Amino acid sequence: MPTQSQNSNIDITLKHHGGKLGVTGSCHELRIHRNGTKHGILIDCGLFQGKDAKDKNGNDKKLDIEFPISHLKALILTHTHIDHIGRLPWLLAKGFKQPIYCTPATAELVPLMLDDGLKLQLGLNKGQRERVLELIRKQIKPIPYNQWHRIPLSSRSSSLRSSSSLKTSPSYLLLRFQPAGHILGSAYVEIKLPNNEIVVFSGDLGPSNTPLLPDPISPKRADLLVIESTYGNKIHDSVETRAKRLQQIIERSLQDGGAIIIPAFSVGRTQELLFDIEHLIHHNKIDSKIPIILDSPLANKVTKQYRRFKKLWSKEAKTKLNNQRHPLNFEQCITIESHKEHIQVVNRLKSTAEPCIIVAASGMCAGGRVMNYLEALLPDKRTDIILAGYQAHGTLGRDLQCQKSRVWIDNQSVEVNAQIHTMSGYSAHADQADLIKFVEGIEEGRKEIVVVHGEREAREVLEKILDATSC
Numbered sequence: 068m069p070t071q072s073q074n075s076n077i078d079i080t081l082k083h084h085g086g087k088l089g090v091t092g093s094c095h096e097l098r099i100h101r102n103g104t105k106h107g108i109l110i111d112c113g114l115f116q117g118k119d120a121k122d123k124n125g126n127d128k129k130l131d132i133e134f135p136i137s138h139l140k141a142l143i144l145t146h147t148h149i150d151h152i153g154r155l156p157w158l159l160a161k162g163f164k165q166p167i168y169c170t171p172a173t174a175e176l177v178p179l180m181l182d183d184g185l186k187l188q189l190g191l192n193k194g195q196r197e198r199v200l201e202l203i204r205k206q207i208k209p210i211p212y213n214q215w216h217r218i219p220l221s222s223r224s225s226s227l228r229s230s231s232s233l234k235t236s237p238s239y240l241l242l243r244f245q246p247a248g249h250i251l252g253s254a255y256v257e258i259k260l261p262n263n264e265i266v267v268f269s270g271d272l273g274p275s276n277t278p279l280l281p282d283p284i285s286p287k288r289a290d291l292l293v294i295e296s297t298y299g300n301k302i303h304d305s306v307e308t309r310a311k312r313l314q315q316i317i318e319r320s321l322q323d324g325g326a327i328i329i330p331a332f333s334v335g336r337t338q339e340l341l342f343d344i345e346h347l348i349h350h351n352k353i354d355s356k357i358p359i360i361l362d363s364p365l366a367n368k369v370t371k372q373y374r375r376f377k378k379l380w381s382k383e384a385k386t387k388l389n390n391q392r393h394p395l396n397f398e399q400c401i402t403i404e405s406h407k408e409h410i411q412v413v414n415r416l417k418s419t420a421e422p423c424i425i426v427a428a429s430g431m432c433a434g435g436r437v438m439n440y441l442e443a444l445l446p447d448k449r450t451d452i453i454l455a456g457y458q459a460h461g462t463l464g465r466d467l468q469c470q471k472s473r474v475w476i477d478n479q480s481v482e483v484n485a486q487i488h489t490m491s492g493y494s495a496h497a498d499q500a501d502l503i504k505f506v507e508g509i510e511e512g513r514k515e516i517v518v519v520h521g522e523r524e525a526r527e528v529l530e531k532i533l534d535a536t537s538c
């Protein structure tokens with residue numbers, strides 16, 4: 068970089084405060100220099116996880132916001148995964164008072180996701196957490212999909228107005244969210260510059276043909292595209308057949324008894340899994356006596372929001388609802404709320420090895436209730452673990468995926484005798500073909516493409532295919 072706009076009064080640069088060279092800590096800044104003044108728009112403010120959370124000396128990376136914020140005009144959130152919103156409390160602590168734009172569903176999910184993070188990472192009590200969340204709620208401005216909204220660049224035009232026919236002028240930018248198909252409320256972001264050029268930030272894009280959410284549709288124009296590359300070097304197993312593959316693994320796993328543990332992100336993965344499990348139960352492919360245990364208070368709350376925002380579901384999912392099915396709320400699913408109840412279930416399964424399917428957070432086995440299940444049940448060879456999503460370097464999930472015979476949990480070495488299965492069809496991310504399709508669908512612009520949010524090989528492979536720049 069820098070990326071220079073053609074307009075003589077304005078030039079733009081991209082700054083990356085995380086999520087450029089790794090897949091966590093997403094935080095990009097579109098910096099606009101206009102008539103000699105600097106303005107910034109921040110896109111996401113995520114937490115570093117796994118190996119990204121260490122500095123070059125191996126120390127934990129500070130959560131402090133180590134970049135200037137006084138010139139920032141807004142924060143835009145693409146979706147509520149913690150690696151995209153987790154540093155938000157620290158941004159506010161540094162004095163960020165500007166609007167936080169996101170979709171209405173994201174606005175509902177942000178406090179849920181952060182409440183969990185503030186409790187787990189900082190150990191804040193309920194009152195302290197509520198004070199932080201109240202501040203965030205006040206700054207959040209929900210904007211529905213497919214509507215242009217103004218982001219003023221000068222304080223004189225600071226009122227927020229919405230209109231689909233706004234004429235651009237040099238004093239503000241226009242912002243629009245479009246469905247990204249990644250998780251509920253997720254969006255890619257179009258930012259129209261005063262010179263009418265459009266910058267697009269993909270956020271995290273979803274794969275094609277998932278049953279619960281509609282596929283992302285490419286923007287018409289993107290002069291500068293900042294695109295994720297989590298799976299820039301991979302093609303997923305077919306989404307259409309994933310329920311069948313899940314059924315096969317479950318059938319095999321249940322032959323010797325024992326628990327099936329599916330670590331899952333509370334938002335997105337859990338709901339996709341429940342959706343498919345309900346499908347298998349409906350078609351008598353899973354024994355009606357096998358308990359499906361959803362052990363994640365956060366996932367329970369998020370699932371309620373998925374049910375609330377049914378209008379954002381795909382056609383296929385809506386059809387099920389019209390046929391009196393309840394894909395995210397079925398009888399065989401037992402939800403565990405209290406910690407006491409959770410410990411009872413863990414102990415019971417450890418002593419009985421009775422067959423059941425447990426869906427619990429976190430998705431990369433980097434905390435959450437799934438850890439107690441793993442510590443108790445990994446040494447038992449009757450246990451099966453289904454890794455249904457991306458496992459970042461440095462996480463326990465990645466260690467399991469690499470078939471390590473011993474892992475560390477809570478400073479204890481735990482023997483792994485369980486069977487480990489990986490299912491990529493459950494990724495909430497676009498694969499290489501989906502990413503290329505997204506780019507090729509852009510009809511106008513495409514002057515510059517910047518590839519972010521990927522490990523080195525994934526990024527470089529996609530860059531080469533797209534012939535993109537690496538800034």
Ligand SMILES: [Zn+2]
Pocket residue numbers: 146148151249271
């Ligand atoms: Zn995400």
